[in-house]
Ligand SMILES: CC(=O)N[C@H]1[C@@H](OP(=O)(O)OP(=O)(O)OC[C@H]2O[C@@H](n3ccc(=O)[nH]c3=O)[C@H](O)[C@@H]2O)O[C@H](CO)[C@@H](O)[C@@H]1O[C@H](C)C(=O)N[C@@H](C)C(=O)N[C@H](CCC(=O)O)C(=O)O
């Protein structure tokens with residue numbers, strides 16, 4: 001992607017050597033330094049280190065909040081975004097669902113953490129729009145590949161560390177190390193105190209938690225129709241109510257409340273007052289239909305599935321899911337085990353098989369399930385959903401996991417329109 005910059009000796013900058021030419025400068029990053037020679041061969045106008053363009057993108061003119069963790073990044077980011085907007089701040093949010101600014105969608109989905117220059121461009125757009133805060137999700141891939149190079153974070157947040165992405169990180173230890181490496185500096189950080197795998201630099205560290213003493217501690221909570229709780233912050237005890245469901249979402253809310261308190265210095269009561277306005281995130285614990293009860297959620301890790309199914313376990317659950325191709329294969333049997341332990345019936349199907357054989361992905365999931373009598377295998381996701389809906393009895397819940405608000409099924413490199421929510425509405429004649 002070429003970006004036009006006014007009043008410079010060059011016309012454009014790019015981080016891709018292939019786009020370089022006489023009027024386009026090559027922005028050298030840790031990620032692309034291996035292509036330096038290629039940039040020169042393509043007669044790049046000049047070679048500029050990324051830190052030398054930071055000022056042009058005004059990246060220090062905004063407070064950047066970075067969120068990492070296996071699950072809950074998008075939800076926590078969205079809660080912070082919602083609270084800040086409600087408190088009257090202008091802000092932007094970049095993550096899995098795209099780029100959002102002052103309550104508008106600016107760009108659709110790409111990566112959870114885009115490339116360095118892409119993020120710089122987004123920050124520039126946010127600064128130009130008068131935003132005071134830039135909230136961004138930071139994936140483990142981005143940490144390894146230094147896609148956050150040059151950014152000074154006002155606050156870094158850790159949600160949790162469980163298992164995902166072992167296709168990329170190879171061992172769980174490597175993955176844990178990478179997540180924790182984001183918190184090795186002395187900058188301000190907000191850490192989940194109940195996450196035993198968290199390791200961080202204690203300087204400027206704040207914590208939140210439910211089970212362990214922490215800076216922001218949830219003293220009491222209730223999870224009936226929605227959720228409510230009492231947060232303790234030193235001598236202060238402040239109540240809040242929220243429309244989100246599930247114990248795990250209490251962690252996302254605590255992280256977001258603590259974060260907004262730390263970056264704005266507003267009174268905790270004032271922040272607690274706006275919590276209820278946050279309606280949650282599209283495709284996460286989204287009830288597509290109340291009767292019959294059908295829920296779509298983005299759980300695509302063993303822990304995510306466990307949290308969501310636990311939150312719904314008062315009812316009998318019919319669970320439809322698969323696992324992504326070209327992604328962590330080791331999480332698949334674990335996902336199978338979790339589903340089989342919490343569901344009445346399991347429907348195994350396809351979830352973005354990409355370049356893998358969907359049947360083999362399902363074999364991997366099945367290897368974690370002892371009692372296969374509760375399992376139905378149907379590769380066609382629409383048919384699998386239909387089978388679950390057909391089998392559903394009163395008071396049972398159909399839970400469709402893994403794709404959330406995704407709009408496509410990815411098979412090889414092709415994207416086929418597919419939205420779990422639309423499929424449910426179509427099958428139930430709701431539209
Ligand atoms: C496995 C992986 O993460 N790959 C990412 C990685 O690709 P790569 O290492 O092959 O990079 P590359 O092609 O060598 O390019 C590196 C740099 O060199 C430049 N380049 C490249 C070629 C060239 O000839 N000249 C040149 O200058 C590129 O512009 C880039 O700046 O760097 C690219 C640029 O930043 C990413 O687009 C690409 O993401 C791919 C598409 C991807 O699918 N990534 C997924 C797995 C991912 O990153 N997911 C995470 C986590 C999701 C989550 O849990 O939320 C995410 O952040 O989305």
Ligand SMILES: Nc1ncnc2c1ncn2[C@@H]1O[C@H](COP(=O)(O)OP(=O)(O)OP(=O)(O)O)[C@@H](O)[C@H]1O
Pocket residue numbers: 069070071072073074075076096112137159160248249251252283284285297298299300303304305307308404
């Ligand atoms: N704090 C949490 N702990 C465990 N599981 C969670 C938590 N928050 C959300 N989840 C589960 O993870 C799913 C994804 O949530 P969310 O999109 O917020 O996470 P994410 O970290 O942004 O994921 P991704 O890395 O794919 O972008 C949810 O649909 C839910 O099933």
Ligand SMILES: N[C@H](CCC[C@H](N)C(=O)O)C(=O)O
Pocket residue numbers: 096112300323324325327351352402403406
């Ligand atoms: N950010 C996650 C999303 C996974 C969603 C699931 N539907 C899949 O395709 O595996 C990833 O890229 O691993």
Ligand SMILES: [Mg+2]
Pocket residue numbers: 073074095096097112137
């Ligand atoms: Mg996300």
